[in-house]
Amino acid sequence: MITAAPVLTPEKAVLTLPSDRWQAHWRQAIREPEQLLAELGLAPADMGVSAEALAQFPLRVPRSFVARMRHGDPADPLLRQVLPIDDEMQVVPGFSFDAVGDGPAKKATGVIQKYRGRALLVTTGSCAIHCRYCFRRHFDYAGENAAKGGWQEAVAAIAADPDIDEVILSGGDPLSLTTSKLAELTEALAGIGHIKRLRIHSRLPVVLPERVDEELVRWLAALPWPVAFVIHANHANEFDASVDAALSRLRASGAQLLNQAVLLRGVNDNLDALAALSERSFAAGVLPYYLYQIDRVQGVAHFEVSDEQALALHAGLMARLSGYLVPKLVREIAGDSSKRPLPTA
Numbered sequence: 650m651i652t653a654a655p656v657l658t659p660e661k662a663v664l665t666l667p668s669d670r671w672q673a674h675w676r677q678a679i680r681e682p683e684q685l686l687a688e689l690g691l692a693p694a695d696m697g698v699s700a701e702a703l704a705q706f707p708l709r710v711p712r713s714f715v716a717r718m719r720h721g722d723p724a725d726p727l728l729r730q731v732l733p734i735d736d737e738m739q740v741v742p743g744f745s746f747d748a749v750g751d752g753p754a755k756k757a758t759g760v761i762q763k764y765r766g767r768a769l770l771v772t773t774g775s776c777a778i779h780c781r782y783c784f785r786r787h788f789d790y791a792g793e794n795a796a797k798g799g800w801q802e803a804v805a806a807i808a809a810d811p812d813i814d815e816v817i818l819s820g821g822d823p824l825s826l827t828t829s830k831l832a833e834l835t836e837a838l839a840g841i842g843h844i845k846r847l848r849i850h851s852r853l854p855v856v857l858p859e860r861v862d863e864e865l866v867r868w869l870a871a872l873p874w875p876v877a878f879v880i881h882a883n884h885a886n887e888f889d890a891s892v893d894a895a896l897s898r899l900r901a902s903g904a905q906l907l908n909q910a911v912l913l914r915g916v917n918d919n920l921d922a923l924a925a926l927s928e929r930s931f932a933a934g935v936l937p938y939y940l941y942q943i944d945r946v947q948g949v950a951h952f953e954v955s956d957e958q959a960l961a962l963h964a965g966l967m968a969r970l971s972g973y974l975v976p977k978l979v980r981e982i983a984g985d986s987s988k989r990p991l992p993t994a
């Protein structure tokens with residue numbers, strides 16, 4: 650999620666990987682609110698679409714994700730995650746531009762370290778979908794991604810710190826990059842003896858399941874470390890047969906699949922929706938990991954759920970579901986040594 654030019658231009662992708670289908674799906678993403686709403690049988694005038702919000706963070710949503718939205722439903726939980734609306738332009742006190750302190754946590758170009766042992770690589774600023782609630786809607790990725798200059802600065806920073814035992818590929822969405830670009834990185838990391846685990850944070854298996862192609866699975870299966878693959882789905886409706894198939898291919902690579910979700914008003918802020926999300930994730934082979942309280946960046950206040958309600962929902966999940974289906978309810982506080990469980994002090 651980002652406003653800078655994507656690292657992977659469609660033209661380049663076609664030249665370097667002519668046989669891959671996922672770039673075609675990527676290119677066919679919808680970018681016009683009018684087109685999105687027309688496909689859903691909704692009138693723009695009724696939806697509070699905002700040209701300013703669109704200019705700040707463009708609309709982008711893959712067609713297969715749109716196909717999972719309910720036709721004619723202005724409150725559809727998938728639609729609400731991607732449609733730029735007037736509410737985003739409210740200036741709300743307490744909602745800032747770098748709510749999670751990424752600026753000060755920078756270790757090298759594209760390398761963020763906040764927690765012991767884990768280095769997070771901003772591999773790219775590019776995403777297949779633009780989620781309106783994303784804390785990175787304000788982040789300038791133009792010169793800040795680790796892929797710049799063939800990964801050298803990022804790899805050198807990790808090699809120089811023996812305390813780092815886990816590398817997290819994040820972004821943006823790391824699977825926006827071609828598999829050969831990712832393989833370039835992991836080949837360089839394979840020479841660093843103190844790395845014990847690789848983690849990948851990606852929304853692509855959910856929003857563009859075609860990305861999980863044979864080449865990607867071969868790359869994952871051949872990695873020299875155990876892999877944790879953290880997907881991001883906020884609602885059970887985000888899953889369909891194509892997503893199930895993509896997740897089952899990922900599992901076949903040997904990766905451990907986890908889900909992180911964001912608690913979002915009007916999307917999943919009720920017990921039935923959250924329970925269904927956990928159950929549907931597990932049916933697809935994915936364990937719930939985190940349920941985040943939203944990062945307080947400008948433009949997302951209308952999505953916020955109060956801590957009181959969040960805690961009540963979490964207690965409701967505990968009372969309803971098997972323990973392993975209950976995600977940890979956390980929020981990120983700049984300067985903390987880990988994500989912070991609710992309740993906060």
Ligand SMILES: *Cc1c(COP(=O)(O)O)cnc(C)c1O
Pocket residue numbers: 761762763764767768769817987988
């Ligand atoms: C969230 C985050 C992590 C991962 O934290 P876990 O609790 O291990 O999932 C690592 N690095 C950064 C910078 C993060 O924001």
Ligand code: SF4
Pocket residue numbers: 650651775776777778779780783784785820821822852881
């Ligand atoms: S939530 Fe993830 S996929 Fe969505 S815009 Fe942010 S980084 Fe991209």
